[in-house]
Amino acid sequence: MKTVSESRAFGGVQGxxxxxxxxxxxxxTFGLFLPEQxxxxxxxxxxxxxxxxxxxxxxxxxSGAQRWAAEAGIGIxxxxxxxxxxxxxxDAAFDLGQGAGFYVNATEDPWEPHFQMWDYITDELPDVxxxxxxxxxxxxxxxxxxMGGHGALTIAMSFPGRFxxxxxxxxxxxxxASDWGRKQFSAYLGKxxxxxxxxxxxxxxxxRGFDGPMLIDQGTADQFLDLxxxxxxxxxxxxRRQGGSFRMQKGYxxxxxxxxxxxxxxxxxxxxxxxx
Ligand SMILES: N[C@@H](CCC(=O)N[C@@H](CS)C(=O)NCC(=O)O)C(=O)O
Numbered sequence: 001m002k003t004v005s006e007s008r009a010f011g012g013v014q015g016x017x018x019x020x021x022x023x024x025x026x027x028x029t030f031g032l033f034l035p036e037q038x039x040x041x042x043x044x045x046x047x048x049x050x051x052x053x054x055x056x057x058x059x060x061x062x063s064g065a066q067r068w069a070a071e072a073g074i075g076i077x078x079x080x081x082x083x084x085x086x087x088x089x090x091d092a093a094f095d096l097g098q099g100a101g102f103y104v105n106a107t108e109d110p111w112e113p114h115f116q117m118w119d120y121i122t123d124e125l126p127d128v129x130x131x132x133x134x135x136x137x138x139x140x141x142x143x144x145x146x147m148g149g150h151g152a153l154t155i156a157m158s159f160p161g162r163f164x165x166x167x168x169x170x171x172x173x174x175x176x177a178s179d180w181g182r183k184q185f186s187a188y189l190g191k192x193x194x195x196x197x198x199x200x201x202x203x204x205x206x207x208r209g210f211d212g213p214m215l216i217d218q219g220t221a222d223q224f225l226d227l228x229x230x231x232x233x234x235x236x237x238x239x240r241r242q243g244g245s246f247r248m249q250k251g252y253x254x255x256x257x258x259x260x261x262x263x264x265x266x267x268x269x270x271x272x273x274x275x276x
Contacts, residue, residue: 010070044139044274051146072271103151165273173233214244219252
């Protein structure tokens with residue numbers, strides 16, 4: 001693992017690190033904020049999965065999360081959204097290929113050799129983090145924005161007991177029924193739609209839900225509302241009697257102005273579960 005940079009932030013350290021990923025078959029970069037409390041021993045970890053077009057950097061630079069994580073005494077990891085590099089397949093579109101891994105394990109050419117983001121986030125990166133940094137594996141929460149909200153919700157529901165809390169900002173809620181999903185799942189997973197269901201938060205909610213606190217925020221002025229399909233997940237949550245909050249935030253759009261506005265509440269929400 002290589003240290004790209006380490007900067008003092010809110011009494012803690014905002015680091016950027018890169019490491020060779022066997023699963024993605026390329027170097028992967030991630031940001032990790034460690035609060036001051038990490039100097040005295042392992043701290044809880046909040047995962048923040050980013051959206052389309054993002055790298056590890058967008059949320060790290062624009063969400064304002066570090067201040068709240070420092071106060072709460074929790075670490076936050078900001079993984080990249082896809083494998084990258086000259087030898088990695090790409091597409092001219094912003095919503096497929098590099099920057100658009102969709103947190104799935106691709107089975108189709110030309111994506112399969114590198115686009116293994118589900119296993120990268122749930123298997124390889126945890127190994128790196130928990131062996132190299134003072135982080136408590138027993139106290140993890142997960143959140144994300146848009147494509148990353150889809151990643152957070154699907155991963156949380158698929159690993160019962162691993163995450164104590166899950167939240168999402170403007171998540172892609174029902175990708176198998178949206179152009180933010182159908183296009184990418186066709187490319188990454190192939191035409192057989194039965195392979196897609198494991199990566200759809202609404203379908204997972206209908207099937208099993210999440211055993212723990214859940215918080216979702218969605219702006220009413222989001223320019224991508226028709227693609228995100230919050231109504232599908234909200235209906236599935238109600239049908240399952242899933243505990244938690246699904247909040248429509250009046251007037252907010254899809255940007256990091258929305259994410260940073262509600263970040264304090266999301267960090268506090270996770271901190272309550274992680275310090276319990
Ligand atoms: N570039 C896309 C928009 C992509 C977009 O809004 N991405 C969101 C996540 S889904 C984001 O966080 N963008 C990066 C940023 O705002 O820093 C478009 O032209 O439609």
